[in-house]
Amino acid sequence: MNIKNFIFILLFVTIYSFTKIEIYKPNHFPEPFIPEQNQLTEDRIKLGKKLFFDPILSRDSTISCSTCHNPRFAFTDRKEKAVGIKGNVVNRNTPTLTNVAYNNSFMLDGVNPSLENQALVPFHEKNEFDLHILIASDRLLNDSAYVDLSMRAYGKNPSPYVITSALANFQRTLISGNSKYDQHINNNIVLTESEAKGKDLFFNKLHCTECHSGFNFTNYSLTNNGLYEFYPDSGRIRLTGDINDRAVFKVPTLRNIEVTYPYMHDGSINTLENVIYHYMSGGKNHENKHEILKPFFLNTDEVNSLISFLYTLTDTSFINQQ
Ligand code: HEC
Ligand code: HEC
Structure with a gap:
């Protein structure tokens, strides 16, 4: 040459x-x-x-x-x-x-x-x-x-x-947006009856989207979801020194939530069922707990429907990437 x-x-x-x-x-x-x-x-x-x-x-x-x-x-x-x-x-x-x-x-x-x-x-x-x-x-x-x-x-x-x-x-290339839920909203892939019921609970009947909203199921805010009355981990106050930030943590995405157990900042909740029971209880009394978190009731069928909706956020092509 x-x-x-x-x-x-x-x-x-x-x-x-x-x-x-x-x-x-x-x-x-x-x-x-x-x-x-x-x-x-x-x-x-x-x-x-x-x-x-x-x-x-x-x-x-x-x-x-x-x-x-x-x-x-x-x-x-x-x-x-x-x-x-x-x-x-x-x-x-x-x-x-x-x-x-x-x-x-x-x-x-x-x-x-x-x-x-x-x-x-x-x-x-x-x-x-x-x-x-x-x-x-x-x-x-x-x-x-x-x-x-x-x-x-x-x-x-x-x-x-x-x-x-x-x-x-x-x-920055770790983008996940091809779950059953995405296929449902983009290509009208039909949800099962249970998934559809869970979707309605999530978006319309419960308060989940106050925090887990938008395309990535988080509003990117930091708040307290009432996990404990006394937190061993002090959360954001470590950074700001502001008492309003005590035990405050980032709202996580719910995408691929089926496979990312155990849950919460300390991995203290093992199953989605128990996460839902936590929210049903309204959470523990903490001075920084978000005010929208109040007790509510779901029957077993509704709990299962909410879980099956959350499972539609699993993106197998993302998880199986090489
Ligand atoms: C006031 C805001 C808020 C509302 C309302 C809320 N969440 Fe959360 N959620 C959070 C925060 C903050 C965390 C993380 C807490 C931590 O790390 O300790 C969280 C964590 C979770 C987790 C565990 C995620 C993980 O990766 O560990 C699941 C699942 C979840 N929420 C589902 C729900 C469902 C279902 C609803 C409705 C019933 C709901 N959330 C309502 C703020 C909220
Ligand atoms: C020993 C386990 C461990 C290893 C190794 C590790 N991480 Fe992490 N990573 C964590 C934990 C735990 C957190 C949460 C830390 C916290 O909030 O204090 C985290 C947080 C993160 C976050 C922040 C995510 C968010 O949503 O805020 C990113 C990004 C990250 N890690 C990337 C990396 C990269 C890149 C490497 C390799 C250079 C790495 N991690 C190595 C356990 C690990």
């Missing part, structure tokens, strides 16, 4: 690999926010995905992001509280990463402002990776596959910036 052709191909490959791509999203979803300096590209997503599944990021190379955020369970772990390096237990339940691109705050108390920032947390947490991110990036520098991919993705060698950016880039 002569030098002119070589330069031409090099230029082409460079431009191609930096070309931003559109996020895959269903038409009934809004555009997620993507920071200007971290637009999605094929190589960035590829690098982020490789990092997400690689235990090299933890001190003893045993734990990856996917240990806790397992795609099969909609990026959760089926544990009451997350378990990291050396079997150490984290003090909270692992949240799903379903549609995480749309979150406007991260962590269960909303302490983190961006996905890029959030990606730093597992490194310095003693119970998660327990590895300084500079040591992690030195490890990657010794791996030619990572160096290549990092150059193609960001034009730089592996660094904390590259690691956190790539992880955020990959996570």
Whole structure:
């Protein structure tokens, strides 16, 4: 190959690999926010995905992001509280990463402002990776596959910036919008009688959509849903110091809720049936409990219908992705 052709191909490959791509999203979803300096590209997503599944990021190379955020369970772990390096237990339940691109705050108390920032947390947490991110990036520098991919993705060698950016880039592709419920609203797939009854309860008869509203079944607010009178975990007050934020947690999405048990910030409720009993009781008296939460009654048939509606939010193509 002569030098002119070589330069031409090099230029082409460079431009191609930096070309931003559109996020895959269903038409009934809004555009997620993507920071200007971290637009999605094929190589960035590829690098982020490789990092997400690689235990090299933890001190003893045993734990990856996917240990806790397992795609099969909609990026959760089926544990009451997350378990990291050396079997150490984290003090909270692992949240799903379903549609995480749309979150406007991260962590269960909303302490983190961006996905890029959030990606730093597992490194310095003693119970998660327990590895300084500079040591992690030195490890990657010794791996030619990572160096290549990092150059193609960001034009730089592996660094904390590259690691956190790539992880955020990959996570923004975790879009779930192809459940039976989505097929029902887009293509008129018929719900069973029980699912339809549950849908009516959820949207029209109960108060669920006061908080679990919109395309992602959350209004992204932070509130108290009356789980306890005294919370061992103080919630958002840790960040703000404001007593109105005591025991206040983020309203989670209900998408893929069938597979993300156990539930709540501390994994204390095992089944959807028990979640519904919790709401039926009106919740415990806590000074910050949302005022809409009052006792109500459902018979067994109605409880089952509500559960079967919640099951229509399971997106098997999302859970089975490679
Ligand atoms: C040991 C288990 C564990 C590991 C490993 C882990 N996480 Fe998490 N993750 C959690 C827990 C628990 C939370 C909730 C933390 C909190 O609110 O204090 C969380 C929260 C998050 C959130 C915030 C989600 C939201 O809705 O606010 C994101 C994003 C995230 N993790 C991504 C990652 C990435 C990327 C990695 C790898 C670099 C990773 N996690 C590694 C357990 C884990
Ligand atoms: C006032 C706001 C509000 C209302 C109304 C509400 N929820 Fe919630 N819901 C929350 C919050 C906040 C959490 C998370 C609490 C925590 O992490 O401890 C939550 C958690 C859940 C969870 C567990 C999610 C998970 O991933 O752990 C389910 C399931 C759920 N709600 C279903 C419902 C249903 C069904 C209704 C209607 C009967 C309802 N919610 C009404 C605020 C609300």
